[in-house]
Amino acid sequence: MKFRTLATVLAAAALAAAMSACGSSGSSSSTGTSTGKSSGPAGSTLTIADVAPFTGPDAALGPTYLATCYGATTAINSAGGVLGHKLACKTVDTRGDPADAVPAVRQLFATTSSLALVIGCTSDEAAAVVPIINSQKMAMFCMTGQSEFDHVVFPYFYRLVPPDLEESYAMVAIAQELHYKRIALAFGNDIGSQTFIQPAIGALKKAGITLTTNQTLDLKASTFRTEAEAIIQSHPDAIMTEALGNADPTLFAEIKQLNGGKMIPIVATSAAISPPFFKAAAAAVGASTFASDFRADNLVTESSGPAYQAFSTALLAEQGKVPGATGNFTTYLSAPGGVHLYDGINLAALAMIMSNSTSPSVYAPDMIKIGNGVPGATVVYSFAQGAAALKAGKTIRYEGPGGPTSFDSFHDSTGIFQVDTYSASGAVNVVGNLTADQLRALSG
């Protein structure tokens, strides 16, 4: 019996491996049924779909965007909604895997007649789902820095975050500012993290910084002791990293243990600015230890002024209401997805009013007009202000907490970078800015 089943067992092992790779897709909704791809009848609720990982290694991303979606839509609804419609958010769990993302997105379109906008679409799944969303003529604000979107035209694709290579340069610029001479790389084996490596290696070379070791972290692995020891043995001044889920916190804990209780300074990507990441890293090595030598690049976002006030009021009103949101909720005020997707939702909602249509093929071009502005346009800092100005017959330029928008012909709008740190309580502090010249000096 045992030997006869050996083949069965090996097949089972393969199945188990396949299962771990595939998982399953799942989505939960707050609104929407039946088919279609544009708006429902007047007075109905329009849906904004948060297409992102809610489970798996990058599970922190989905709730971050959802918090923003809740905040933005509640504020829009309080200001009267859009053309008689209220807005609501819907989650679509991609599990951070294209194999799960594609059927989940297809299901979204098959079951949501009231869909008006897609947000999320991270680097984990963007390459697979952007063409599908685009073919459905649905506007999307994606949180991907993948360079393949830098010069390919997807008419319905919009991006308020920088290409990954610019973020790689930003990390190296931080290392330069801190006078680090030796850097170790530790990036996850997912698509979103791997895209940073080659630009970072090139920029390190240009900056005259020695690359001590380049470790790839399997996000499904349970320990990284050997990788941690290899990093320690290479004697870096700092580690540049993006490995979400359990990987980075586990790596940090093992480095601290193997390095005589001392952490090595960390320079992370903007993805590390999220409450779940801080919570996991702080639990792994201690909050004060983690916060003492941690920096991350982040797109410049406002921390005061009318746009920030409207944003923080809208977001903080959702504290305790967002499924999956953990940790210090105020960190979402600095999370890159939080800020820029808030702007994206407001741009879309204002464009709907301006074009008098909830159909993306009609309203999407107006997002560019409102974002980039025209001479003489009234600058507005919130949806409520913008809606009132449009009602008064004015042309507007929206400037949200993510700062001014400047879409190029590929619908990319990227800003300049700031340097963030954490306090021991998990609050995010801005400790510096990186200039365009600094990044240019490290490019190409």
Added chain:
Amino acid sequence: MTVFLASIGFGLVTAAVLAIASVGFTLQFGVTDVLNLAYGAIMIAGAFIAYAVNQAGTSVWLGLVVAVAACSAGSVLLNSGVYAPFQRRGTSPITMVIVSLGMTLIIEFSVEAIAGGTGVSYTMGQGRTFHVGGLILSTLQLVIIALSLVTMAGVHSLLRYTRLGKAMRATAANKNLARNCGIRTGRVITITWALTGGLCGLAGVVFAMDSGSFDPTATDVFLVLILAAVFLGGPGQAYGAMLGAAVIGIATEVSAAFIHADYKYVVAFVVLLVMLGVRPTGLLGARA
């Protein structure tokens, strides 16, 4: 050389965790004839039960005891409620594998629904770090290794010196013959589910302690390592599983140090495939 010695130490820790899990898995398979692929999911359920106890402000070691008891009871229920009815109907082994895969997803996603999808950590310290002859191990890791050795000694004593152990070995060797010899195989199987479920819970908690940070899907890859250790040693062979765990644990860490971390699982499975090619019944399996 330093990294090599350190990686041997890391391999010992991985092997210690793997040994507890593999011995439980192989005993379960050997005695019950169920290839329970939900084992990894039960492990992580145990880890989260201990986490819940730990979050309530008590020691994670108390959580470990609760997890062992809960996984033991849960495994007995899993068998009596799911596997045994299928077996009574004469369900084929491959169908049983599919059933266990289904249970994996049910348990794993249930844990995820309750605990959320993000990583968590126990509130506990690693203790002092010891540097001995190139090996670098924390107090916690030494405790995990000690716990594993005690568990292995316990399993050895159970199988070798107790009536229950002999009955388990007899049931694993030939269920019908054991029954004809007066062994109440049904009871032996139920006790085996309870014991191996307890080992599964123990493995889940030490796995989570060792990982530092874990989420509901954290054991997905580890289950494959358990299968590798079990079949390297010889399916159903407790001592083989211990040996297999040592080989797989050390091979993964040493290869990560000397080739590249990307290849550590590749090397482990090349070892397994070569082994199965040379000796299909595993290191300690009976010759065909």
